Amino acid sequence: MVEISIENLTKHYGTLVALDNVSLKIGSGEIFGLLGPNGAGKSTLLKILVGILRPTSGTIRLGEYDIVADPEKAKKLIGYLPENPSLYTGLTTLEFLQFVGKIRGVADDLLDREISDSLKSFGLEEKRNSLVGSLSKGMKQKVALIATNLHSPQVLVLDEPLTALDPKTRVSVKDWIGSQTRRGVTTILSTHDLDVAQTHAGRIAIIDHGKIVAVGDIDGLRRMANTKSDAGLEDVFLRLTEEKGEEPARH
Amino acid sequence: MGEAFSIVFILFGSSTYLSFSNRVGLSTGLSEVALSLLLALFLVGLIQSGFNGSGLAVSGSDVDYVFTSPVPPREVFAAKVLMNSLTTVLFGFPPILVLYLRFSAYYHSSWSSALLAGLVTLVFLVIGLLLSADITLSLGHGLGERKKLWRSIFIILVMVVSLLPITLLIPGIPAGIADVTRVLPNGLAAAVSVGLVSGATVGLAYLADLLLLFAWLGGVLTLGVRMSRQHFYDLLEVSTPGGEKFDKPNQVSRLDPRGKSVSSIVRLKEKIMMSRTREARAQFISAVFLSGFMIIYALSGSFPIITDLVPLHPLHNRILRVRNRLQVDREGTALDPEVVTYQHAEIRERSVSGSRRALAVLSRPGNRCRGRSIDSGRIVPALALTRRDTSTSRRTGDR
Numbered sequence A: 001m002v003e004i005s006i007e008n009l010t011k012h013y014g015t016l017v018a019l020d021n022v023s024l025k026i027g028s029g030e031i032f033g034l035l036g037p038n039g040a041g042k043s044t045l046l047k048i049l050v051g052i053l054r055p056t057s058g059t060i061r062l063g064e065y066d067i068v069a070d071p072e073k074a075k076k077l078i079g080y081l082p083e084n085p086s087l088y089t090g091l092t093t094l095e096f097l098q099f100v101g102k103i104r105g106v107a108d109d110l111l112d113r114e115i116s117d118s119l120k121s122f123g124l125e126e127k128r129n130s131l132v133g134s135l136s137k138g139m140k141q142k143v144a145l146i147a148t149n150l151h152s153p154q155v156l157v158l159d160e161p162l163t164a165l166d167p168k169t170r171v172s173v174k175d176w177i178g179s180q181t182r183r184g185v186t187t188i189l190s191t192h193d194l195d196v197a198q199t200h201a202g203r204i205a206i207i208d209h210g211k212i213v214a215v216g217d218i219d220g221l222r223r224m225a226n227t228k229s230d231a232g233l234e235d236v237f238l239r240l241t242e243e244k245g246e247e248p249a250r251h
Numbered sequence B: 001m002g003e004a005f006s007i008v009f010i011l012f013g014s015s016t017y018l019s020f021s022n023r024v025g026l027s028t029g030l031s032e033v034a035l036s037l038l039l040a041l042f043l044v045g046l047i048q049s050g051f052n053g054s055g056l057a058v059s060g061s062d063v064d065y066v067f068t069s070p071v072p073p074r075e076v077f078a079a080k081v082l083m084n085s086l087t088t089v090l091f092g093f094p095p096i097l098v099l100y101l102r103f104s105a106y107y108h109s110s111w112s113s114a115l116l117a118g119l120v121t122l123v124f125l126v127i128g129l130l131l132s133a134d135i136t137l138s139l140g141h142g143l144g145e146r147k148k149l150w151r152s153i154f155i156i157l158v159m160v161v162s163l164l165p166i167t168l169l170i171p172g173i174p175a176g177i178a179d180v181t182r183v184l185p186n187g188l189a190a191a192v193s194v195g196l197v198s199g200a201t202v203g204l205a206y207l208a209d210l211l212l213l214f215a216w217l218g219g220v221l222t223l224g225v226r227m228s229r230q231h232f233y234d235l236l237e238v239s240t241p242g243g244e245k246f247d248k249p250n251q252v253s254r255l256d257p258r259g260k261s262v263s264s265i266v267r268l269k270e271k272i273m274m275s276r277t278r279e280a281r282a283q284f285i286s287a288v289f290l291s292g293f294m295i296i297y298a299l300s301g302s303f304p305i306i307t308d309l310v311p312l313h314p315l316h317n318r319i320l321r322v323r324n325r326l327q328v329d330r331e332g333t334a335l336d337p338e339v340v341t342y343q344h345a346e347i348r349e350r351s352v353s354g355s356r357r358a359l360a361v362l363s364r365p366g367n368r369c370r371g372r373s374i375d376s377g378r379i380v381p382a383l384a385l386t387r388r389d390t391s392t393s394r395r396t397g398d399r
Helices: A042-049 A071-076 A093-103 A108-121 A137-149 A167-182 A194-200 A218-225 A233-243 B004-023 B028-051 B060-066 B073-107 B111-138 B145-169 B175-181 B185-197 B204-228 B262-276 B278-299 B304-312 B314-319 B337-363
Strands: A004-013 A016-026 A031-035 A057-062 A078-081 A155-159 A186-190 A203-208 A211-216 B381-384 B393-396
Touching: A004 A042, A016 A042, A016 A211, A031 A042, A031 A194, A042 A057, A042 A155, A042 A186, A071 A078, A078 A137, A093 A108, A093 A137, A093 B060, A093 B262, A108 A137, A137 A155, A137 A167, A167 A186, A167 A194, A186 A194, A194 A233, A203 A218, A203 A233, A211 A218, A211 A233, A218 A233, B028 B111, B028 B145, B028 B185, B073 B111, B073 B185, B073 B262, B111 B145, B111 B185, B111 B204, B145 B175, B145 B185, B185 B204
Parallel strands: A031 A186, A031 A203, A078 A155, A155 A186
Antiparallel strands: A004 A016, A004 A057, A203 A211, B381 B393
């Protein structure tokens, strides 16, 4: 069980402020939703969290480890599902999972078992020796999901896990998200799918133009947005992002 | 496969030297200068690949999976550089070794000196690869303002190192520039390796050259290690896999991680990817094109030393433009064999006598920049025939 602490996180791309003084605390075992319009800074936040990007200022701690100061130890805790994962198309499904498992430190004997079980549960056994590049988008997403979880991470970072999936695969992925959340893994879920966020996330942060506009559970967000008590997340989201639609700070 | 350009170029250069060494005596001066230029061209090619990012290729897959893993970036950097260099070494080393063995046979030195000379050139090849990777690393955008100045200085220095030796081809270049190129990696590698095969006495100057060469190696390696400590993949131009189609979607899995280290797994993954994806084939085709251009430049007279050697190789005569001395239509033109024989004899005779003079000239350090070895006083009529025109026409070649 790992807590995530984000303090005064800022990221500049030249004069563009992609993240502006973002601070969040995500409790151990919590399912935390991250919502925002396109270009709001969600992916930037997640990429800093998983160590792909360096922040301009601020800190991110996963448990006792700072992702910038102690990246190797922090990354051991994380399972990351990128938005539109770039898989190694020239590797077979088995090779890809073996590679990812190995670099994430999964023991050799455990790795074989984990891969076999995962391929079976996702119905991908027949695709063991198929090149990843020849798989359909839905199958690739399933392979990416398996890769995310091979090392039994304590933190899951899921960036738009349902984008461009067919309905059948969406159901599989939603079920998978549900099973992970039931395991008590600290999860950050960035999604455009408000149903998924509302169903699975305990708390939700709404980010817009690089700033956190609102944080809370669905009832708290409704109060902040001054909507009815039964208002859907979509109404809440639209209300909050309209009200706070200011230009990003520029230096 | 991406280094196939260097392979073909070295093969071409080596075959040129081999054929020349069969016909004419070699002097240390000519060998050293020509080899230095050959190595400089190789360096230019590698540095170019550094600037376009292929010195340290980073794919979207690497970013998503390798750089989010607990593997230290430096380990990944080392594995990638090692894979790139391994390809070059495996394919590039044998022809270099053959070249040096022929040199050593000519100079009656031992085969071990040829092997050592080959190893010295290998050191040079690794320097080039590391420099190429360093350039890619330096292009990361996450530098502070103070470091950007250093980065600019570094890039200017790299351009000087890579392009300065090529200026030796310019007639009348100041002798001082030739002396400067002497301490660059290609000049040092050439001097040490040719010295080995020619049986030169090992003196302080020789040892200094060797130490300086290893200093270059240490320098570029240290630079790369320092730069790789940062998140060098931050904002790098990463390639994302396109909609690639595979002829064989099902393959036997070759990546067995049991008992292997992370570094070896990363290298194995690179190797498998290179063998299966069209990227490898595309790189090979690109390399062949580059090699073709290099050969055309060489044959067109851009590199005087090499083209002075090439006319003596029978294979190249039909597509050769020999320093304005003989122009031959390469589109399958039928040549009058008597004329060709006469021309070749003339060229050969002149080349030999001119070369002997040139050897003496080139042996003097101050004259290294001069590549002409043919007596400039004689004009050789150029000969051109078309396929349809059976009559021969002669015209005087431009000088």
